[in-house]
Amino acid sequence: MRRTGIDVVIPVAFLICAAFVLGFVAQDVRASGGQVGKWVASLQLLPQRLEPVSTPVVDASRRKPLPLVDTYSAVMERLKADYYGDDFSERELTYSAIRGMLAALGGPYKDPFTRFMDPDEYKKMREENEGNFTGIGAQLDTNKSGEVYVKEPLPDTPAMKSGVKSNDVILAVDGKSIKGLEINDVVKMIRGKADTKVRLTLRRTSKPKPFSITITRQVVQFQMVKSRMLDEKNGIGYIRLYQFNQKSDTQFDKAITDLEKERLRGLVFDLRANPGGLLQVAVEIGSRFIESGPVVIIQERGGQRNPMYVVESKHNHKRYPLVVLVDKSSASASEIVSGAIKDNGTGTLLGVTTFGKGRVQTIMTLDDGSAVAITTAKYLTPKGDDIHHKGIRPDYIVEAAEDFDPNDPATDVQLARAVEVLKVKMGLLPKSALDKLEKTAAAGRVVTGEN
Amino acid sequence: MRSFHRIGIGCLVGLCFAAGYAARLSVDVRERAAAEVREKTISTQGARIASAGLEGAAGIDFRPIETLYSVLTNVREHYVEQLSSDNESQMTYGALRAMLSSLGDSNTRFLDPTQSRIVRDAVSGKFHGIGAVLGIRKVRTGDITDEHLIVLSVISTGPADRAGLKPGDDIVSVDGKQILPFNPFQKAEKYLSEERKKNTKQNQLRKWLDTEEKRIESGMPVSEAEIALITEDGKTRELSVRRAGVKSEIKIKVAAESFGVEPVTSKFLDSGAAGYVRINCFVPETGSRFAEALSELRAKGARGMVLDLRKLSGGETDSVLNVARHLLPGRKLGVLLQSRGRRCAINVPDAPADQVWDGRISVLVDSGTVRFPELLAASLKEQKRARLVGEQTCGDNSHSSVMSLSDGSAVMMKTGVLLSSMGVSFAKGVKPDVRVAYSGDGSNQLSEAVKALGEGGARQ
Numbered sequence: 049m050r051r052t053g054i055d056v057v058i059p060v061a062f063l064i065c066a067a068f069v070l071g072f073v074a075q076d077v078r079a080s081g082g083q084v085g086k087w088v089a090s091l092q093l094l095p096q097r098l099e100p101v102s103t104p105v106v107d108a109s110r111r112k113p114l115p116l117v118d119t120y121s122a123v124m125e126r127l128k129a130d131y132y133g134d135d136f137s138e139r140e141l142t143y144s145a146i147r148g149m150l151a152a153l154g155g156p157y158k159d160p161f162t163r164f165m166d167p168d169e170y171k172k173m174r175e176e177n178e179g180n181f182t183g184i185g186a187q188l189d190t191n192k193s194g195e196v197y198v199k200e201p202l203p204d205t206p207a208m209k210s211g212v213k214s215n216d217v218i219l220a221v222d223g224k225s226i227k228g229l230e231i232n233d234v235v236k237m238i239r240g241k242a243d244t245k246v247r248l249t250l251r252r253t254s255k256p257k258p259f260s261i262t263i264t265r266q267v268v269q270f271q272m273v274k275s276r277m278l279d280e281k282n283g284i285g286y287i288r289l290y291q292f293n294q295k296s297d298t299q300f301d302k303a304i305t306d307l308e309k310e311r312l313r314g315l316v317f318d319l320r321a322n323p324g325g326l327l328q329v330a331v332e333i334g335s336r337f338i339e340s341g342p343v344v345i346i347q348e349r350g351g352q353r354n355p356m357y358v359v360e361s362k363h364n365h366k367r368y369p370l371v372v373l374v375d376k377s378s379a380s381a382s383e384i385v386s387g388a389i390k391d392n393g394t395g396t397l398l399g400v401t402t403f404g405k406g407r408v409q410t411i412m413t414l415d416d417g418s419a420v421a422i423t424t425a426k427y428l429t430p431k432g433d434d435i436h437h438k439g440i441r442p443d444y445i446v447e448a449a450e451d452f453d454p455n456d457p458a459t460d461v462q463l464a465r466a467v468e469v470l471k472v473k474m475g476l477l478p479k480s481a482l483d484k485l486e487k488t489a490a491a492g493r494v495v496t497g498e499n
Numbered sequence: 500m501r502s503f504h505r506i507g508i509g510c511l512v513g514l515c516f517a518a519g520y521a522a523r524l525s526v527d528v529r530e531r532a533a534a535e536v537r538e539k540t541i542s543t544q545g546a547r548i549a550s551a552g553l554e555g556a557a558g559i560d561f562r563p564i565e566t567l568y569s570v571l572t573n574v575r576e577h578y579v580e581q582l583s584s585d586n587e588s589q590m591t592y593g594a595l596r597a598m599l600s601s602l603g604d605s606n607t608r609f610l611d612p613t614q615s616r617i618v619r620d621a622v623s624g625k626f627h628g629i630g631a632v633l634g635i636r637k638v639r640t641g642d643i644t645d646e647h648l649i650v651l652s653v654i655s656t657g658p659a660d661r662a663g664l665k666p667g668d669d670i671v672s673v674d675g676k677q678i679l680p681f682n683p684f685q686k687a688e689k690y691l692s693e694e695r696k697k698n699t700k701q702n703q704l705r706k707w708l709d710t711e712e713k714r715i716e717s718g719m720p721v722s723e724a725e726i727a728l729i730t731e732d733g734k735t736r737e738l739s740v741r742r743a744g745v746k747s748e749i750k751i752k753v754a755a756e757s758f759g760v761e762p763v764t765s766k767f768l769d770s771g772a773a774g775y776v777r778i779n780c781f782v783p784e785t786g787s788r789f790a791e792a793l794s795e796l797r798a799k800g801a802r803g804m805v806l807d808l809r810k811l812s813g814g815e816t817d818s819v820l821n822v823a824r825h826l827l828p829g830r831k832l833g834v835l836l837q838s839r840g841r842r843c844a845i846n847v848p849d850a851p852a853d854q855v856w857d858g859r860i861s862v863l864v865d866s867g868t869v870r871f872p873e874l875l876a877a878s879l880k881e882q883k884r885a886r887l888v889g890e891q892t893c894g895d896n897s898h899s900s901v902m903s904l905s906d907g908s909a910v911m912m913k914t915g916v917l918l919s920s921m922g923v924s925f926a927k928g929v930k931p932d933v934r935v936a937y938s939g940d941g942s943n944q945l946s947e948a949v950k951a952l953g954e955g956g957a958r959q
């Protein structure tokens with residue numbers, strides 16, 4: 049027994065061990081089929097190597113559209129790993145990608161309004177829409193010798209109050225010479241947070257030596273409206289609106305109130321070169337010229353129409369005989385207002401066919417301070433016309449003069465004709481005075497298909 | 500008793516098997532639980548880890564992709580029209596195109612499926628278009644950057660070569676359309692900013708802008724022109740080119756077509772018992788054709804060889820190495836300098852002794868010798884294996900790679916620069932040992948090359 053014990057125990061022990069091991073790995077043997085799949089999957093997760101150019105092309109019929117985000121990140125990772133060239137900023141590159149993606153959406157001519165704004169651009173736009181910025185309120189310009197000078201200190205601004213005068217040449221900002229700097233850089237230096245101070249070194253022809261003025265920055269309103277009496281005897285007033293922003297409405301109100309003090313009887317409303325702005329402001333301004341009904345109709349994706357009606361609280365002034373000046377740069381909100389006036393017949397349009405932007409953009413802010421403006425709806429005039437790519441054809445076509453200089457009213461033939469039309473409306477001139485003007489279809493609603 | 504033992508042992512073995520199996524099961528369960536925990540952490544942090552490693556210590560920042568993603572989501576949800584799948588792929592193409600071109604490097608760009616096919620075909624010896632290698636050269640005047648479309652090289656015997664287009668030609672217009680830079684609005688933008696400064700009269704400004712508008716409307720962006728010329732379309736194009744040394748613009752009519760090229764041509768030159776081998780393109784067969792040509796010449800008793808690398812560009816590394824192995828077996832062809840300071844030697848494989856050319860060599864080069872052929876010429880010169888005859892080479896040492904995308908489009912990317920075998924940059928071109936300007940049919944250069952064979956210095 050004992051003898052057999054020894055030569056049996058060893059093989060038995062071996063057998064037992066072998067059995068244990070076999071039991072332990074039995075699953076591996078069984079699962080080896082699945083294991084291969086796992087290996088292959090893990091291989092795919094490894095960084096891909098650069099493929100040579102002769103990789104076979106995928107069959108055209110099996111093509112699927114490239115997924116944007118995945119492809120973008122694959123290309124970005126590859127660039128970061130292997131691109132040989134100047135260092136690049138991932139953010140700037142991404143912004144380019146976003147711009148390219150949006151440009152491809154409608155093509156540069158079909159929809160340039162769906163666009164991306166980086167944080168700087170968006171900040172500028174916000175300032176424009178809010179109608180104010182923090183600064184000193186001096187309008188700057190560059191003179192012939194390349195120096196930056198104060199064209200005009202705006203009324204009621206820190207610049208005006210601290211005695212900055214027109215034509216003061218700026219030599220330094222906070223002691224730093226600005227020689228050779230671009231005007232935009234100078235503006236950036238002067239701007240800053242409210243209640244902080246900036247020191248300007250100025251040269252003024254009336255003073256023998258350059259001098260310094262320290263100015264406290266404040267919130268300054270853009271001047272959106274300019275107005276004056278054109279003809280005091282006949283009470284013909286003029287209001288020009290530069291843009292539709294949050295300050296436009298109150299500034300317009302003030303302008304018309306001021307004109308009324310000078311016995312306003314007829315109004316020229318100038319929307320030339322007005323690129324538009326906020327939709328709600330367009331409705332508010334438009335409400336002043338229309339009795340009732342919609343100022344504009346918004347047509348959402350899917351075709352649903354939402355009219356935006358006249359805001360009656362804006363009927364706070366008497367209505368006057370009205371001529372509206374428009375040109376090919378009158379766009380968007382300007383076209384809403386002039387389209388509403390034309391469709392309702394409450395004024396006469398004069399100038400040239402407007403820009404033709406009948407799309408509403410919604411601005412969506414993004415986490416990193418940038419924003420995207422996306423065309424989200426169409427707008428139609430009160431009578432239901434889509435003016436996109438067509439524009440609004442004024443009642444009287446008057447081209448700007450060859451030598452038109454915006455700074456010199458004497459060269460402004462459109463304005464001169466507008467006054468004539470207004471005088472006819474007010475009964476100051478006979479109708480025949482307008483015979484020389486090219487009049488489009490009498491009743492007004494003409495939208496020709498010029499595309 | 501014995502059988503009882505056997506049964507007992509059998510049972511014991513069976514039990515142990517079961518025990519082993521059970522032990523493994525419990526190990527697996529524990530491992531799986533651990534793996535699950537691990538997977539969870541990886542799946543949330545994977546992206547972060549990946550980009551953190553590449554961006555270094557500057558900080559984890561993966562917001563750019565989030566910005567892109569939210570713009571895309573907003574557009575999909577809110578755009579005035581429902582997006583089609585065509586819109587989606589146009590958006591992807593637009594994004595890649597803009598992103599890559601913002602790097603301002605003509606070797607880094609997006610290739611749509613058609614362009615990508617052309618690039619692939621060229622590598623395998625099927626050429627499309629006018630048969631010219633085009634490059635975009637930046638020219639700065641003041642603050643305006645202009646991009647010129649330059650003929651870097653022409654493919655030997657291709658339409659451009661037959662029509663007389665020459666390396667260095669600056670293509671000014673295609674079919675009467677002036678070539679415009681990437682951003683054609685620079686001048687208009689400049690006028691507008693100047694107007695803000697100087698208060699130019701409105702009508703003067705309008706005139707300028709109108710001229711600009713006409714110029715832009717009747718022109719053709721440089722990238723579009725390039726694509727038109729390298730795409731097969733059977734059209735005959737009329738080019739206006741500016742050529743160094745010629746005052747007026749030259750008009751050249753050239754057909755864009757699909758064509759193949761004999762990779763290697765050779766002949767025996769009776770004068771001086773030398774052979775002439777011309778490489779027309781670097782394609783996969785070039786190496787074997789080159790070997791055949793060499794053995795043919797050797798059989799005819801040629802002791803020297805004139806290797807013609809004029810008007811020759813590009814090529815894939817492998818096809819170039821397959822030629823080099825007969826000239827510089829086991830030696831270094833050059834160095835590829837990659838991003839983040841990586842250097843990678845380009846070594847020439849060995850060849851059987853009877854396939855190696857050990858006779859004298861002179862190499863013909865000109866300004867149409869671009870990229871890999873330049874490298875080959877530079878290294879043959881450096882290793883005292885050949886004398887170079889002709890003109891200075893182009894000086895394009897960029898190396899690019901192509902990343903294929905699933906729908907047949909691709910991204911071409913500059914991934915490095917080539918340096919000669921001794922690590923010298925040839926970005927300004929390789930200088931020939933014997934400078935001979937091209938004249939007539941170029942046979943003057945050939946006869947100089949034959950002469951150079953006799954002058955020695957070309958043997959190892």
